[in-house]
Amino acid sequence: MKPRHLLLATLAASSAATPALAQRHSATITRTEQGIPHIVAKDMAGLGYGSGYAAAQDNGCVIADTLLTVRAERSKFLGKDATVNVGFSEVTNLESDLYHSAISDLPGLRAAQAKTSADNRAIIEGFRIGYNRYLRDHPEGFAAECRGSAWLRPMSGDDMLLMVNAAMTLISSAPLVKQIADAAPPGAKTAANDTGFPDAAKHIGLGSNGWAFGGDATANKRGMIVGNPHFPWSGPNRFRRLHLTIPGKFDVMGGGLVFMPTVGIGFNKSIAWTHTVTTATHFSLFELQLDPADPTRYLIDGKPEAMTRREVTIAVKDGAPVTRTLYATRYGPIAAMPSVGFGWTATTAYTLRDANQANFRSGDAWLRIARARNVGEIRDAIGETLGIPWVNTIAADAQGNAMYADVTAVPNVSADKLKQCAAPSGKTPLARGAGITLLDGARAACDWDVDPSTPAPGLMPVANQAVVIRRDYVQNSNDSYWLAHPNAPYAQLSPVLGPWGARQSLRTRSGIAELERARAAGPIDPDKAKALAMANAVYAAEFLSDILKICATRAELAETCAALYAWDRTANADSKGAWLFFAFWQQAARIPNLFAVPFDAAHPATTPNTINPAAAPAILTALESATKQLRDRDVPLDAAWGSVQYVERKGERIPVHGGPGQIGILNAMGSNPSAAGKPFVLTPAHGTSYVQVVSFGDKGPVAESMLSYSQSTNPDSPWYDDGTRAYAAKKWIRLPFTPAEIAAAKQGETVKISE
Structure with missing residues (x-):
């Protein structure tokens, strides 16, 4: 690894420019604390160029691996049986390649991108060129995990479209990777026949808390945002911090996904915003009646239509290529779930329509948010583009307004339409429990309604979605729009927007x-x-007193009771006994009669409550099981939480605070346990990521931030672990926004690039 000063000098040396007449893209990049790049350019193409260059420098291998996935080439270079995480499930490379082949309608993606603004097209194209520039000039700057690999190659324009489309469909089509990849007509061979519904619980990899305070709640009478997205710690859905400026025209700072050119959560001089994953369903399954003579033909209003077929051949490392036929309908690809009775039979098949397929309006939505001067303009941006894919928008402005909006690209299916068009098989408890919207695909009238006011046919107009603007506060932690403000419940909307009047998470x-x-x-x-x-x-610790009374009735649990009694009821790194309670609650939460007071929609923020004495036997069993679980892994019952949950960076353990969101911890952190037979450790996999608190003073925004896993995934980078150490110490950094603040905080030399 190069010393820090040599690395920064190398970066500065990369500023050599091509002759001025040939410069179509140019940018300057100034780094400040924790490696934040402040990118200045004269136009959107230049901003994208600098953004792509900085992204490649910080997370080049993550982007390259994402390209390998969306190109459907994982089997070719890494073997078909190795696995990758797509849509929150581990799938084989072959399944991933088949799925990405199925959704990669390049003519459709190109056409959708061409309809977006010139600024959006320019910043995306600039990102591609900037990434390629860094790869061309500094191939040695990529991490060892991909450096020199045959699949590390320049990004094409189509590659960029595939990456954006994969991000848009992340929680709609992507969880059905296996269901789409393995779909085949009756009698045809498939890779698997035991595929069921996607597991909604796996979506916990994406979550968040978002709070917006209005002037009636803040000390200075101006708006304030607290954003804490809970996202994966590895892979393409990591955040990086960045600042994009066109002097006098455009100025936005915050966090963005590593392979995207823009700021997705952030602030400008007048507004700040964050996002939380919505409960809305962004796709529909349609049940098809098939032609009795041909299972690849389906009936619409009694008239047969042929499925489209596309034969794809997947190259396989050290093996024969695999050829499959992919089938689709007017709605989208065929998906098969035979293990739960939703397979492709001689009479019935199922097909998917995704509201976020080819949603390149998202780029314009975020560019318009970045330019907004108040929350009303943010509302207009997201309502007119319907480009926000699958997240709520929580925002505040300098005038003291706070906004919550569940306005996304969602199917235009009203409650009445759902009653009229729901397929009978979609009304089963199994289908309802999976959160599946299953419509009758044999009737054309059961397709999504078309509203002329929307930018794409079949999307729900903003007037039918949830928007709340207040002067006190709004909040969301991944439950539905219903309680954006707990004292002013929102009226019930279409079921596709999520549950209403339902029990809230802890x-x-x-x-x-x-x-x-x-x-x-x-x-x-x-x-x-x-x-x-x-x-x-830890909100669940509010029930601990009753649990300890039950614990005390069994002498064999004396040490367990003592550890829980001494626990400080937090998930701080030095909290002793936290892991014992978390292990217990994972089992206790499943006890059917755990609470004596049931959920009451009139008191949703406080019910259910009170431990039920009748649940004592099951609670004792859960305590015994948790105790055994820790002892079997040689973990002391009063172990400090940070001695169990930590990350290793450059051979050093960094304790990580925060814990399972299901237990009612706002600073949510989901971790994976080490394999049996190895020293026990919980390694963070998803949770708190880019955190920001943004307020507004007399001179503009005042922003403080953390980035839990640091700016770069490259162990050779000086920004590989500094953010993680700061997060472990609960150290916030002030984000320099004005030119004077950036100049004062500058680290290393400013990089100038052009071509």
Whole structure:
């Protein structure tokens, strides 16, 4: 590894430019604390160029691996039986390649991209060229995991479209990778016949808390945002920090996914925003009646239509190529789930329509948010483009307004239409439990309704989605729009937007409780907001007193009871006994009669509550099981949480605070346990990522931030672990926004690139 000063000098040396007459793309990149790139250019093409260059420098191998996936070439270079995570499931490379072949309608993607603004097209193309520039000039700058690999090659324009489309369909089509990859007509060979519904629980890899405070709640009477997205710690859905500026025209800073050119969560001089994953369903399955004479023909209003067929051949490393025929309908690809009775038979098949397929309007949505001057303009941006794919938008402005909006690209299916068109098989408890919207595909009238006001046919107009603008606060922690403000429940909307009047998660209840307590104590300022975000309070611990009474009835659990009694009821790194409670609650939460007071829609933020004495036997069993679980892995019952949950960076353990969101921890952190037979460790896999608290002062935005896993995935980078160490210490950094602040915080030399 190069010393830091030599690395920065090398970067500065890369600034050699081509002759001025040939410059179509140019940018400057100035780094500040924790490697934040401040990119300045004269136009959007230049911003994309600098963004792509910095992204390649920080996370080049992550982007290259993503390209390998969306190109459907994993089997070719890594073998068909190796696995990759797509849509929150581990699938084989062959399944991934078949799936990505099925959704990669390049003519359709190109046409959709061509309809977006010139600015959106320019920043995306600039990103591609900037990434390629860094790869061309500094192939040695890529991490060892991909450096020199045959699949590390320049990005094409189509590659960029495939990456964006994969991101848009991440929680709609992507969870059905196996279902799409293995679909075949009756009698044809498939890779598997045991595929069921996608597991909605796996979507926990994406979550978030978002709070927007209005002037009635803040100390300075201006708006304030707290954003804490819970995203994966590895792979393409990591955040990086960046700042994009066209002097006098465009100025936005925040976090963006490593392979995207723009800021996805951030702020400008007048507004700040964040996102949380919505409960809306962004796709529909359609049940097809098939032609009795041909299972690749389906009936619409009694008239047969032929499925489209596309034969694809997947090259395989050290093996024979695999050829499959992929089938699609007017709605989208065929998906088969035979293990739950939704297979492709001689009479019935199932097909998927995804509202986010080819959603390149997303780029324009985020560019318009970046230019917004108040929350009303953000509302207009997301409502007119319907480009936000699968996240709520929570925003505040300098005038003191706070907004929650569940406005996304979602099927235009009303409650009445759902009653009229739901296929009978979609009404089963199994289908409902999987969150599946299953419509009758044999009737043309059961396709999504078309509203002339929307930018794409079949999308739900903004007027039928949820928007709340207030002067006190709004919140979301991945439950539905219903309780954007707990004291003003939203009226019921279409079921495709998520459950209404339903039990809330412990994390939502924790957020509401903390916000109400904070407001009761007086006006909220950034310091109070930061403390709330990182307090690591465990909401489920509110039931601990009753649990300890039950624990005390069994002498064999004396050590367990003592450890839980001494626990400070947080998920801080030094909290002793936290892992014991978490292991217990994972089992206790499944006890059917755990609570004596059931959920009450009139009191959703506080029910269910009170441990049920009748659940004592099951609670004792869960305590015994948790105790055994820790002892079997040689973990002391009073082990400090940070001695169990940590990451290793350059041979050093860094304790990681935060814990399971299901237990009611706002600072959610989901970790994977080490394999049996190895020293026990919980390694963070998803959770708190880019965190921001943004307020507005007399001179503009005041933003403080953390990036839990650091800016770069390259172990040779000086920005590989500094953010993680800061997060472990709960150290926030001030984000320099003005030219003077950037100049004062500058680290290394400014890089100038052009071509």
